[in-house]
Amino acid sequence: MSLPFHTEFSLAGTRCLLSTNSHELLRLSRPWQSIRVRPDAGCFRMSILEEASFTSHSPKPSHFRGLSHLVFALLEPHGFLTFDLLRRNLFGVVSPAAARDSHFWNVQLLPISLGLLGTVVGVAPLHCACLDRDGGGLMVAGDSGAGKSTLTAALAKKGFAVVSDDWTYVSYRPGQLVAHGMYAPIKLLPDSIRFFPELRRSMPRKTMNGELAYEVHAAKVFHSQVKACSAPKWLLFLERTPAPGCHFIPCRPGHATQYFEKNAEKLPAELPEAAATRSEIIQQISKCQAWILRTGDDPVQTAQSICNFLSEA
Secondary structure (H helix, E strand, O other), X not given: OOOOXXXXXXXXXXXXXXXXXOHHHHHHHHHHHOOOOOOOXXXXXXXXXXXXXXXXXXXXXXXXXXXXXXXXXXXXXXXXEEEEXXXXXXXXXXXXXXXXXXXXHHHHHHHHHHHXXXXXHOEEEEOOEEEEEOOEEEEEEEOOOOOHHHHHHHXXXXXXXXXXXXXXXXXXXXXXXXXXXXXXXXXEOHHHHHOOHHHHHOOOEEOOOOOEEEEEOHHHHOOOXXXXXXXXXXXXXXXXXXXXXXXEEEOOOOHHHHHHHHHOOOOOOOOHHHHHHHHHHHHHHOOOEEEEEEEOOOHHHHHHHHHHHHHHO
């Protein structure tokens, strides 16, 4: 295939080399080209063909299949991607509609690419939110349905800068642990409108996994600051309880390591170095101050309790 255009840009501290035949994809990559990247950053390649005749008839909004170090993804609207984790490459075909869709590029293609290829270039994708307070990063983890996203939105309204909502990408260089975000929107389920009246000016939409949700840009909706990265300082493991009140319970040694290792994506046997690097990053994260937060309060009350607690921590 002919891919005459070439550029490079930064994603969460990594270096991405893009080859394409699409002027639209070049245009969408420009905001990422202005981000400085370390000369020793890990690097992966993206080769993406815009094909006018390409269409898909997926029975699901998006779905994935894996075979050893290869991952195949069919994304809507009309994108088929093959990730080669061993060779740090992405090959893809997208329709013209997908190529000019900034939401597809910024909310689907780039985060998925980093989520799959990040581990092999020295970045650990972790299922947690990250917020920043005066240069210190607060990472919020928890099982699905615990309320991480609504808590992220509530903390944004309390003055925290938003780094990431659903996934945080963490890199480590000697003496420097950095949590990166992708400027992705906060995903809030429709019932969140009872806590955030600002959502009345927005409309929920069908998200990549097929559920209906508001996709909220914190700066536009909550007028909060958004940051590209932060230095992790605190960890909260969010647990819901029927009893009212917020309780901060210090984590036992090893809790954070076990949690993130258990919830990390399984890596193929051909990538032992990537697995070792991810484990080293998780070990460094586990040195942060960490608590289990058991709360029966709503997200607004919980956010206020976190503000009070961190002021004294």
